[in-house]
Amino acid sequence: MGRKLQFTDVTLRDAHQSLFATRMKTKDMIDIAPVIDKAGFWSVEMWGGATFDACLRFLREDPWERLKILRKLMPNSKLQMLLRGQNLVGYRHYPDDVVKAFVRKAAENGIDVFRVFDALNDLRNVEVAVETAKECGKIVEGAISYTVSPVHTEDLYIELALQYKEMGVDIITIKDMASLLSPERAYSLVKALKEEVGLPVHIHTHCTSGMAEMAQLKAVEAGADIMDVAISPLASDTSHPCAETMAFVFKGFGYDVPLDKDALSKMAKHFKEVRKHYKKYDMDFKGVDAGVLEHQIPGGMMSNLVNQLKEQGALDKLDEVLKEIPRVREDLGYPPLVTPTSQIVGTQAVLNVLSGERYKMITQETKNYVKGLYGKPPAPIKEEIIKKILGEEQPITCRPADLLEPELEQRRKEIGDLARSEEDVLSYCIFPQVAKEFFEWREKVEKGEIPAISEEDLADTMEEENLCPQPL
Amino acid sequence: MGRKLQFTDVTLRDAHQSLFATRMKTKDMIDIAPVIDKAGFWSVEMWGGATFDACLRFLREDPWERLKILRKLMPNSKLQMLLRGQNLVGYRHYPDDVVKAFVRKAAENGIDVFRVFDALNDLRNVEVAVETAKECGKIVEGAISYTVSPVHTEDLYIELALQYKEMGVDIITIKDMASLLSPERAYSLVKALKEEVGLPVHIHTHCTSGMAEMAQLKAVEAGADIMDVAISPLASDTSHPCAETMAFVFKGFGYDVPLDKDALSKMAKHFKEVRKHYKKYDMDFKGVDAGVLEHQIPGGMMSNLVNQLKEQGALDKLDEVLKEIPRVREDLGYPPLVTPTSQIVGTQAVLNVLSGERYKMITQETKNYVKGLYGKPPAPIKEEIIKKILGEEQPITCRPADLLEPELEQRRKEIGDLARSEEDVLSYCIFPQVAKEFFEWREKVEKGEIPAISEEDLADTMEEENLCPQPL
Numbered sequence: 001m002g003r004k005l006q007f008t009d010v011t012l013r014d015a016h017q018s019l020f021a022t023r024m025k026t027k028d029m030i031d032i033a034p035v036i037d038k039a040g041f042w043s044v045e046m047w048g049g050a051t052f053d054a055c056l057r058f059l060r061e062d063p064w065e066r067l068k069i070l071r072k073l074m075p076n077s078k079l080q081m082l083l084r085g086q087n088l089v090g091y092r093h094y095p096d097d098v099v100k101a102f103v104r105k106a107a108e109n110g111i112d113v114f115r116v117f118d119a120l121n122d123l124r125n126v127e128v129a130v131e132t133a134k135e136c137g138k139i140v141e142g143a144i145s146y147t148v149s150p151v152h153t154e155d156l157y158i159e160l161a162l163q164y165k166e167m168g169v170d171i172i173t174i175k176d177m178a179s180l181l182s183p184e185r186a187y188s189l190v191k192a193l194k195e196e197v198g199l200p201v202h203i204h205t206h207c208t209s210g211m212a213e214m215a216q217l218k219a220v221e222a223g224a225d226i227m228d229v230a231i232s233p234l235a236s237d238t239s240h241p242c243a244e245t246m247a248f249v250f251k252g253f254g255y256d257v258p259l260d261k262d263a264l265s266k267m268a269k270h271f272k273e274v275r276k277h278y279k280k281y282d283m284d285f286k287g288v289d290a291g292v293l294e295h296q297i298p299g300g301m302m303s304n305l306v307n308q309l310k311e312q313g314a315l316d317k318l319d320e321v322l323k324e325i326p327r328v329r330e331d332l333g334y335p336p337l338v339t340p341t342s343q344i345v346g347t348q349a350v351l352n353v354l355s356g357e358r359y360k361m362i363t364q365e366t367k368n369y370v371k372g373l374y375g376k377p378p379a380p381i382k383e384e385i386i387k388k389i390l391g392e393e394q395p396i397t398c399r400p401a402d403l404l405e406p407e408l409e410q411r412r413k414e415i416g417d418l419a420r421s422e423e424d425v426l427s428y429c430i431f432p433q434v435a436k437e438f439f440e441w442r443e444k445v446e447k448g449e450i451p452a453i454s455e456e457d458l459a460d461t462m463e464e465e466n467l468c469p470q471p472l
Numbered sequence: 473m474g475r476k477l478q479f480t481d482v483t484l485r486d487a488h489q490s491l492f493a494t495r496m497k498t499k500d501m502i503d504i505a506p507v508i509d510k511a512g513f514w515s516v517e518m519w520g521g522a523t524f525d526a527c528l529r530f531l532r533e534d535p536w537e538r539l540k541i542l543r544k545l546m547p548n549s550k551l552q553m554l555l556r557g558q559n560l561v562g563y564r565h566y567p568d569d570v571v572k573a574f575v576r577k578a579a580e581n582g583i584d585v586f587r588v589f590d591a592l593n594d595l596r597n598v599e600v601a602v603e604t605a606k607e608c609g610k611i612v613e614g615a616i617s618y619t620v621s622p623v624h625t626e627d628l629y630i631e632l633a634l635q636y637k638e639m640g641v642d643i644i645t646i647k648d649m650a651s652l653l654s655p656e657r658a659y660s661l662v663k664a665l666k667e668e669v670g671l672p673v674h675i676h677t678h679c680t681s682g683m684a685e686m687a688q689l690k691a692v693e694a695g696a697d698i699m700d701v702a703i704s705p706l707a708s709d710t711s712h713p714c715a716e717t718m719a720f721v722f723k724g725f726g727y728d729v730p731l732d733k734d735a736l737s738k739m740a741k742h743f744k745e746v747r748k749h750y751k752k753y754d755m756d757f758k759g760v761d762a763g764v765l766e767h768q769i770p771g772g773m774m775s776n777l778v779n780q781l782k783e784q785g786a787l788d789k790l791d792e793v794l795k796e797i798p799r800v801r802e803d804l805g806y807p808p809l810v811t812p813t814s815q816i817v818g819t820q821a822v823l824n825v826l827s828g829e830r831y832k833m834i835t836q837e838t839k840n841y842v843k844g845l846y847g848k849p850p851a852p853i854k855e856e857i858i859k860k861i862l863g864e865e866q867p868i869t870c871r872p873a874d875l876l877e878p879e880l881e882q883r884r885k886e887i888g889d890l891a892r893s894e895e896d897v898l899s900y901c902i903f904p905q906v907a908k909e910f911f912e913w914r915e916k917v918e919k920g921e922i923p924a925i926s927e928e929d930l931a932d933t934m935e936e937e938n939l940c941p942q943p944l
């Protein structure tokens with residue numbers, strides 16, 4: 001038998017994040033968790049990314065509770081989370097004390113594999129998280145945010161991977177969130193990583209552009225060790241290559257594929273039903289998004305642009321904006337177009353076109369970006385742009401989080417008794433407003449002041465049972 | 473630059489046949505046809521398969537008119553059709569006089585490439601069509617219906633391809649209608665075909681199982697010359713690999729890809745809007761259908777089974793039926809599970825389970841199949857099954873169409889003045905009832921007795937304009 005391949009199931013995290021707005025509830029994971037636990041995956045990604053926020057904000061669930069529940073139900077599995085470096089599971093940089101405490105609590109509650117990344121690949125933004133996870137004795141994946149630009153050469157990626165290796169990560173992940181990784185680049189990049197870095201390589205792709213399966217196939221041919229997959233009813237489209245399909249394909253080529261067919265089949269049956277519960281959040285993605293191949297603008301960014309222009313009554317300027325985007329991206333040092341840089345670049349391009357003069361109007365986010373508050377861009381920002389935007393102000397050169405005061409103790413005091421655990425305090429550090437509302441809701445439920453069921457659940461139940469309020 | 477690859481665009485035929493019940497109207501093709509004409513495709517598949525039936529039955533369109541219109545709008549393109557061998561564009565065998573006349577008229581009206589196949593790969597069922605198309609000086613693709621079974625070895629496929637070559641076809645097509653072609657088989661089969669047959673190889677796949685792009689990639693690595701693609705908004709799912717994606721990928725690998733990016737981009741824009749017109753027919757396919765990998769049962773067949781069992785109140789027997797299907801298929805000589813054999817095998821398996829005794833109840837279709845009226849199965853039907861089903865009757869051994877009397881003159885008389893052309897007579901030969909109703913409708917419209925707009929169009933318009941009948 002051939003070389004052994006490993007698979008990470010991302011059904012419980014990235015699949016529903018990509019397909020139906022991260023809305024999957026813990027109750028839809030519980031029955032199937034013991035089956036996933038024995039399906040033969042190398043790891044199960046089930047936490048982090050947008051799930052933390054979605055739990056608190058939309059589902060009225062405690063994300064830490066989900067972790068504890070799944071930990072108990074999956075004793076044989078390595079549980080994996082996606083960690084946005086210094087952003088943790090939020091959208092801004094948090095101070096080091098919060099980062100350290102969060103990683104420790106995540107490890108303590110059962111995370112075995114930390115996949116850490118930074119949108120700009122500024123590895124200063126991941127180092128505290130990586131160090132802390134390693135101190136906890138956990139497996140760390142150093143993830144490279146993949147993009148395409150004149151400065152994103154193979155050498156750059158190798159350099160990043162070597163820095164990650166230096167930091168002590170166990171695995172290098174190619175994180176292709178925007179579905180830009182071509183099969184040809186996948187092959188050459190993985191080959192170079194295996195030869196020049198020597199760590200195991202894990203591939204994370206999305207199917208949006210139609211290249212993901214081919215990219216994974218060529219990555220494996222070049223020596224990739226682990227790949228991310230989702231179970232069939234939640235695979236493809238903006239999600240990930242299908243678990244059953246990739247298992248079948250690589251078995252066909254003679255690889256050793258440790259996945260259990262019956263378990264996958266049970267998972268498929270389960271999640272086919274589960275997906276129906278979230279119909280109203282479903283992306284309704286049709287066909288292939290070929291736009292990303294042409295101009296690297298992911299579908300979500302494109303619809304944001306269209307909406308922005310519509311609001312201004314300037315939809316006829318769309319072509320101009322699409323031409324402006326690569327110029328802004330070049331000006332700003334070729335950031336990958338993902339959250340938050342896709343919004344920064346997109347909005348700035350719209351302003352540049354609508355105001356009639358480039359960088360006449362500037363958003364606070366663009367200013368912060370140019371100041372260096374998001375980290376160091378892949379290439380230097382153009383001198384004249386820095387001058388135009390910052391004037392006399394100087395960009396920072398230190399690690400952005402070096403400018404942040406510790407927050408943990410202050411937050412602990414603020415939230416007081418509403419927090420019942422260190423985990424609650426951390427939720428509050430990351431999403432103060434949202435977590436506080438959740439805690440207050442929880443208290444009211446326990447006091448019997450409001451029903452135990454969340455508004456969300458209530459709305460669903462009403463829909464399901466057709467309990468629409470009757471006009472009297 | 474590397475080897476030149478060629479592409480067939482199937483957006484106007486198989487893509488909408490696979491995605492929204494073959495409902496695309498000619499009017500949605502007209503504006504974009506001149507763009508497709510200059511996009512650089514080797515050929516444009518735009519006729520045949522189910523489109524002929526759908527035009528007459530649902531769209532109130534004359535399929536021959538569509539052919540003439542597109543011929544005029546695409547003077548630079550090779551127009552391609554899918555021809556079901558002796559079944560032409562229908563669902564039963566037609567006598568040779570009809571087959572010859574149909575192929576000649578199709579050629580005369582502008583078809584340049586005839587892709588001919590038989591569901592059982594009984595090449596006696598394609599020979600008249602192939603000969604006639606060659607006599608007309610047209611390009612003929614001999615298509616092999618791909619399936620997986622113990623008797624469907626590489627040797628069998630090579631043997632079929634050699635028979636096709638003997639018949640004088642120009643190209644061998646691997647027709648993977650059921651999405652069963654694994655990348656590994658694609659590679660080895662194409663390699664063998666190129667080495668042992670030597671004709672150009674054309675790949676036709678569907679994305680249902682998630683393998684199609686990988687299969688095309690490996691097929692090309694093994695030497696395949698032409699591949700079928702659909703434009704992005706109508707690609708993927710139960711349709712085909714995406715034109716833009718495959719062009720991008722193979723360009724990346726250094727192949728010579730003759731497709732024009734701007735033209736593809738215009739097509740994508742056009743068909744993105746067009747797809748919305750057919751929302752009510754859209755399959756609403758989600759994720760990947762991994763079932764075909766496990767038991768080769770395509771999604772459509774599976775839902776038929778479920779419906780049949782539901783009607784009988786026997787849905788709990790589904791697992792038994794799923795186990796019975798491969799046994800029936802084996803009994804019947806391993807037919808590929810496509811129309812009509814998927815229905816024959818499926819219904820017989822249901823009867824075998826529900827009646828409590830195998831082959832106690834038998835459909836007329838099963839009997840006809842065993843009698844040899846569909847052609848020769850890939851492997852011999854089991855002796856005891858033949859005896860059980862036919863009793864003393866003997867199966868035929870001749871070509872099924874040898875038993876059919878000529879029909880053309882009789883049909884011509886029958887339809888009389890309602891037919892205004894030889895093309896009309898052929899439509900009537902193929903779908904007597906449906907064509908006659910269409911002709912009658914056409915007359916009434918011309919006499920002003922009913923509005924020119926079809927009921928179908930009328931319904932659509934009402935929906936679009938929200939002209940619902942108001943309750944008085």
Ligand SMILES: [Co+2]
Nearest residue numbers: 014177204206
């Ligand atoms: Co992702």
Ligand SMILES: [Co+2]
Nearest residue numbers: 486649676678
């Ligand atoms: Co097809």
